[in-house]
Amino acid sequence: xxxxxxxxxxxxxxxxxxxxxxxxxxxxxxxxxxxxxxxxxxxxxxxxxxxxxxxxxxxxxxxxxxxxxxxxxxxxxxxxxxxxxxxxxxxxxxxxxxxxxxxxxxxxxxxxxxxxxxxxxxxxxxxxxxxxxxxxxxxxxxxxxxxxxxxxxxxxxxxxxxxxxxxxxxxxxxxxxxxxxxxxxxxxxxxxxxxxxxxxxxxxxxxxxxxxxxxxxxxxxxxxxxxxxxxxxxxxxxxxxxxxxxxxxxxxxxxxxxxxxxxxxxxxxxxxxxxxxxxxxxxxxxxxxxxxxxxxxxxxxxxxxxxxxxxxxxxxxxxxxxxxxxxxxxxxxxxxxxxxxxxxxxxxxxxxxxxxxxxxxxxxxxxxxxxxxxxxxxxxxxxxxxxxxxxxxxxxxxxxxxxxxxxxxxxxxxxxxxxxxxxxxxxxxxxxxxxxxxxxxxxxxxxxxxxxxxxxxxxxxxxxxxxxxxxxxxxxxxxxxxxxxxxxxxxxxxxxxxxxxxxxxxxxxxxxxxxxxxxxxxxxxxxxxxxxxxxxxxxxxxxxxxxxxxxxxxxxxxxxxxxxxxxxxxxxxxxxxxxxxxxxxxxxxxxxxxxxxxxxxxxxxxxxxxxxxxxxxxxxxxxxxxxxxxxxxxxxxxxxxxxxxxxxxxxxxxxxxxxxxxxxxxxxxxxxxxxxxxxxxxxxxxxxxxxxxxxxxxxxxxxxxxxxxxxxxxxxxxxxxxxxxxxxxxxxxxxxxxxxxxxxxxxxxxxxxxxxxxxxxxxxxxxxxxxxxxxxxxxxxxxxxxxxxxxxxxxxxxxxxxxxxxxxxxxxxxxxxxxxxxxxxxxxxxxxxxxxxxxxxxxxxxxxxxxxxxxxxxxxxxxxxxxxxxxxxxxxxxxxxxxxxxxxxxxxxx
Numbered sequence: 001x002x003x004x005x006x007x008x009x010x011x012x013x014x015x016x017x018x019x020x021x022x023x024x025x026x027x028x029x030x031x032x033x034x035x036x037x038x039x040x041x042x043x044x045x046x047x048x049x050x051x052x053x054x055x056x057x058x059x060x061x062x063x064x065x066x067x068x069x070x071x072x073x074x075x076x077x078x079x080x081x082x083x084x085x086x087x088x089x090x091x092x093x094x095x096x097x098x099x100x101x102x103x104x105x106x107x108x109x110x111x112x113x114x115x116x117x118x119x120x121x122x123x124x125x126x127x128x129x130x131x132x133x134x135x136x137x138x139x140x141x142x143x144x145x146x147x148x149x150x151x152x153x154x155x156x157x158x159x160x161x162x163x164x165x166x167x168x169x170x171x172x173x174x175x176x177x178x179x180x181x182x183x184x185x186x187x188x189x190x191x192x193x194x195x196x197x198x199x200x201x202x203x204x205x206x207x208x209x210x211x212x213x214x215x216x217x218x219x220x221x222x223x224x225x226x227x228x229x230x231x232x233x234x235x236x237x238x239x240x241x242x243x244x245x246x247x248x249x250x251x252x253x254x255x256x257x258x259x260x261x262x263x264x265x266x267x268x269x270x271x272x273x274x275x276x277x278x279x280x281x282x283x284x285x286x287x288x289x290x291x292x293x294x295x296x297x298x299x300x301x302x303x304x305x306x307x308x309x310x311x312x313x314x315x316x317x318x319x320x321x322x323x324x325x326x327x328x329x330x331x332x333x334x335x336x337x338x339x340x341x342x343x344x345x346x347x348x349x350x351x352x353x354x355x356x357x358x359x360x361x362x363x364x365x366x367x368x369x370x371x372x373x374x375x376x377x378x379x380x381x382x383x384x385x386x387x388x389x390x391x392x393x394x395x396x397x398x399x400x401x402x403x404x405x406x407x408x409x410x411x412x413x414x415x416x417x418x419x420x421x422x423x424x425x426x427x428x429x430x431x432x433x434x435x436x437x438x439x440x441x442x443x444x445x446x447x448x449x450x451x452x453x454x455x456x457x458x459x460x461x462x463x464x465x466x467x468x469x470x471x472x473x474x475x476x477x478x479x480x481x482x483x484x485x486x487x488x489x490x491x492x493x494x495x496x497x498x499x500x501x502x503x504x505x506x507x508x509x510x511x512x513x514x515x516x517x518x519x520x521x522x523x524x525x526x527x528x529x530x531x532x533x534x535x536x537x538x539x540x541x542x543x544x545x546x547x548x549x550x551x552x553x554x555x556x557x558x559x560x561x562x563x564x565x566x567x568x569x570x571x572x573x574x575x576x577x578x579x580x581x582x583x584x585x586x587x588x589x590x591x592x593x594x595x596x597x598x599x600x601x602x603x604x605x606x607x608x609x610x611x612x613x614x615x616x617x618x619x620x621x622x623x624x625x626x627x628x629x630x631x632x633x634x635x636x637x638x639x640x641x642x643x644x645x646x647x648x649x650x651x652x653x654x655x656x657x658x659x660x661x662x663x664x665x666x667x668x669x670x671x672x673x674x675x676x677x678x679x680x681x682x683x684x685x686x687x688x689x690x691x692x693x694x695x696x697x698x699x700x701x702x703x704x705x706x707x708x709x710x711x712x713x714x715x716x717x718x719x720x721x722x723x724x725x726x727x728x729x730x731x732x733x734x735x736x737x738x739x740x741x742x743x744x745x746x747x748x749x750x751x752x753x754x755x756x757x758x759x760x761x762x763x764x765x766x767x768x769x770x771x772x773x774x775x776x777x778x779x780x781x782x783x784x785x786x787x788x789x790x791x792x793x794x795x796x797x798x799x800x801x802x803x804x805x806x807x808x809x810x811x812x813x814x815x816x817x818x819x820x821x822x823x824x825x826x827x828x829x830x831x832x833x834x835x836x837x838x839x840x841x842x843x844x845x846x847x848x849x850x851x852x853x854x855x856x857x858x859x860x861x862x863x864x865x866x867x868x869x870x871x872x873x874x875x876x877x878x879x880x881x882x883x884x885x886x887x888x889x890x891x892x893x894x
Contacts, residue, residue, distance in 0.1 A: 306323065380870060691712060715731045858875040
């Protein structure tokens, strides 16, 4: 059998195993009831997922509970009921939850981070072991404020229980005081034969959607079978809007003002599109951007004015002033768009400032101005200090118009874009690298394509604790929501005023009276004050956004306010975690809400074997911290991730950079390494290409260092000192681009320190301990370890290394910085190399050791210090920089 045939055969086996695994596993238990009940009141949705499960085995068995919830939602409740005993999850401050997690680990339990980010959903996973033929009930509650987009609210419900369920029900009850004028059910669970399982009912100001699939429908639907249903229901609706002032609802002393006036003329806009065309946009990204721009240009109205700016290291406006969207100008612009190609670095600062300048040079009464930036990388050219860029843009715009930032893919520094957008009355949105990326871009544009009001100011008498009341724009099909508390519950003294600028004049909406919720439907009986929770949910979201743009004491005050509300209302937010308690002897687990783009690893702990083994051999020989009848071991290695840093010593060895602009991926390839666990034993021919990790090497007598790339996933030899027996190896991120996921320092066969992004494990003779990245010290006769503020300082004889833990864009990465070398001479390992001498022959050529090599100007982040500045470098191939082959610097195991 040839290699290609073997690859296909093995891949098919893996797919078969993957597809059948849930079915085989689910036979160990029976989900006899699976209910999802969602109640929407005044756009505030509370969804409860209840799964009732029986252990069908004759001995104890581990039962999983795995659901997906919308990313915009907050988990607010989780409980398990086993044999009449209820175990409730408790929301705590993140640090306190981490402490409980650490205590669980110290008792030998495996504590887990049980949520992770998807594109539109987040995962919630947990498990519990129950006795033979016993039952467990899982109940998860999450809450969200539905956002109006293009004239519709959308309630997204995902269901995938993993098996056919005898009693499967989804019930949605919508109660809107103004009445419901539009209702539609979409999604994969409503297609083809499954559409017959859906019933919709409307009466007065309520609507019901029920989904009750039969056993046969769960078996025979597309993609179903023994694993049952897997898909989404999307309930789309809108309310009647008889009053242009908006809808004000009052209940229990709280109010919510839903402002979406109709019958307004659209305001002509001045829009500038700022498009990243750097090398990292190569391929599908730039093609999808061109496709989206061509469609967006078709949607411009003739009274709109527009501009196009493309940028890499250079900023290139299509025209130096805004042009009216006439057919002639649009046709010329389309020809320009079709010619956009990729290449070069990323000068975000100059590009955005040029866009601001173009708008400022085109003042037009009765119009609305908008800047839209699309980029997939960090700034790497011109001004590269992100704080300075944000300051420059904020000062230039002066709150006169919004800046919207679209981040393409997961390599982009999304937090940088978020802050820049929010400081300038805009929002940041991630564009996912999927086949529909062009539609995502166009969809975002449609949301801001039709401004109806600008400078919207909302004021309230007789109210306090207000959410945001000033908005730069109101767009057609959207909605502005303000919530607060009515003073002394005196509705008679409560009044609203809205002042804004329309197409022709200033408009004012005064004395809008609140409508009391009145008699709620029976399903709402006993329901906690929904408007109070709506207010709390909206307040926390806005405080978290505000906190991102502040510094110092102001930042801490806003953060504390958001934390206090999160704890009071039991919301799992970026500041809190839910501790999932279980029966005695079971693992405690911690559920976090990750940031946008973050993919948290599973937290766990185990004692490392004293002798190193390959990752696959290690998995087979792991000690079990909790053995189950199903054969699963709940003791496993910690999740791995890492971040890159740079050693700034003058005689520093080569170091790694985070690579944001991958327009020249020297050395990148389809690499499979023995220790890369993501793909196991698959042949290299079927492993997808992954972005390389960038290293940087100091250059003798030159201001610019060299930089080079190593393909992801390799285990590399970092530093060895034959005289002392010291060695340091590191495993590069399997996804590439950001550094190390694991590093190990060995002093001798009986002493080592292993680092990952969650734990530091120290083995010193018979003593072994695992500690977190908080303050801790360890001293012995052969090594000193000092851990302070996400830095571990290790001294072994005449060698000193600092391992740093960084967090960027929701991801954690490791990098070692050699502070004291074992010798002034060259020693084995990448970081044992001495600085390289080179001379510049011509702009794209260097001479290294007498040989001319290709080079290009580039830059990277210096992660050796917390400020993370950008440093320019000369990018060359690995062989030229290291004066050796990659195989000379790789090892098969840590």
